[in-house]
Amino acid sequence: MQIIWLWLQNNWWIAALVLGLVLLVLIIVRFVFGRGRQAKEPAKAEDAFRDGIFGGLTPALAGVIPESRQEAEDFSQLLRRAGLYSPGARSSIYAIRFVVMALALILALTAALLAPAEQSYIVLIGGLLIAAALSVTPRLYVYFRQAHRVREIRNGLADMMDMLSMCFSGGLPVLASLDHVARNLTSFPALASELQIMKRQAEVGSLSRALNDFASRVDIPEARQLANLLGHGDQLGTQLSQPLQEQADHFRATRKQVATLKANRTPVILTIPLFFCFAPAALILFMTPTVYTWLDYLDSRSGSGESQLVRQIEELEQDVNLQVGGYEVAGSTDDLRFRGLSEDQ
Numbered sequence: 001m002q003i004i005w006l007w008l009q010n011n012w013w014i015a016a017l018v019l020g021l022v023l024l025v026l027i028i029v030r031f032v033f034g035r036g037r038q039a040k041e042p043a044k045a046e047d048a049f050r051d052g053i054f055g056g057l058t059p060a061l062a063g064v065i066p067e068s069r070q071e072a073e074d075f076s077q078l079l080r081r082a083g084l085y086s087p088g089a090r091s092s093i094y095a096i097r098f099v100v101m102a103l104a105l106i107l108a109l110t111a112a113l114l115a116p117a118e119q120s121y122i123v124l125i126g127g128l129l130i131a132a133a134l135s136v137t138p139r140l141y142v143y144f145r146q147a148h149r150v151r152e153i154r155n156g157l158a159d160m161m162d163m164l165s166m167c168f169s170g171g172l173p174v175l176a177s178l179d180h181v182a183r184n185l186t187s188f189p190a191l192a193s194e195l196q197i198m199k200r201q202a203e204v205g206s207l208s209r210a211l212n213d214f215a216s217r218v219d220i221p222e223a224r225q226l227a228n229l230l231g232h233g234d235q236l237g238t239q240l241s242q243p244l245q246e247q248a249d250h251f252r253a254t255r256k257q258v259a260t261l262k263a264n265r266t267p268v269i270l271t272i273p274l275f276f277c278f279a280p281a282a283l284i285l286f287m288t289p290t291v292y293t294w295l296d297y298l299d300s301r302s303g304s305g306e307s308q309l310v311r312q313i314e315e316l317e318q319d320v321n322l323q324v325g326g327y328e329v330a331g332s333t334d335d336l337r338f339r340g341l342s343e344d345q
Helices: 002-010 012-037 042-049 055-062 069-081 089-114 117-135 137-169 174-184 189-204 207-218 221-236 241-304 308-316 333-344
Strands: 319-324 327-332
Touching: 055 089, 069 089, 069 137, 069 207, 089 117, 089 137, 117 137, 137 174, 137 189, 137 221, 137 241, 174 189, 189 207, 207 221, 221 241
Parallel strands: none
Antiparallel strands: 319 327
C-alpha cells in the first residue's frame, strides 16, 4: 500500500486522467443507454433520440465533424437496420461522438499541462489515442445494436410465418393477420415492431410498397424472401398458408445447418489460441540446445581458445581426494574410475 501511495503522489496526474476518462464514459453510457431502457417499449429505444440527445444543440454539435455523402448514406442504412428510425437519431449519434472526443481531449490537454515536462508528450499522445478510441464508441453501439436486432429478427421469422399461416388458414385478411401476429409475437419484439410498421404503411399506402420497405429496412435474404412470397400471394390471390409453412421449415433447416457449421468451425478456431499458448514453450524447449551450442561456438571463436564444454570437462577431470575405507585415495576422476573398475574385476 505504501508503494502504491508513493506512486500516486508522484504520478497523481495519471490517476486524475484515468479517473476523469472513466467518469466520462460512465456518464455517457448512463445518459445514452439509460434513456433507451426507460422507453415504454424495449423495441422502441429510438425514442430517446427523437428530439435530439442535447436538445437544440444537437444539429450544431453533429455538424462539427464533416463526412462524405457516401458515409452519411451508409450510416443512415446502419441506423435503419438498428431500428433507430427517429429523425434525430443520426444527429444525436454524431453529437455524442463529438462531445466524447472533445471532453477526452480537454482532459488530456489538462493532464499534459500538469504533468512533468519530460512526460507531457507521452500524456498528450495517450490522450489523443484515447479520444480517438472514444469517438468510435457511439458508432460501435449502433453496429452492435443492429447486429443483435437482425439476429433477433432472423430467429423469429420462422415462428412468425407459422403464425401467419394459421391466421390465413382461419380466413383472416393480410392486414388483420399482421396485426394479430405483431400483438402476440412477444418473444421477438424487434420483429413485432417491424410488423406494426408494415401494417401501418399498408393501411396508408399499398401492401407491396410496405413489403418492399420492410425488406429494405431489415436487409437480410430471409426478409426479402418473405416479402416476395407475400407480394406474389397478394397480387395473384393464391393461398399462402401452405407456402408459408414450407418456407418456415426451410428457414429452420437453414438455421440448423448454420449452427452445425459453426459447431464444426469451433475446434479449428480453438487451435489458434492453443497454438499461441503452447508454441512459445515448445519453441524454447526445442531451440534452447541449438542456441546454447551456437553461443558456445561463438565463445570459442572469440579468442578464448577453448569452448565452455571443454572447460567443464576439464573441471570434472581435476584431482580429487577421497576417503575409502580409512585410506586416502588421490587422483583425477578418470584415474579413480579406472581403479574402481579394476578392483571390481
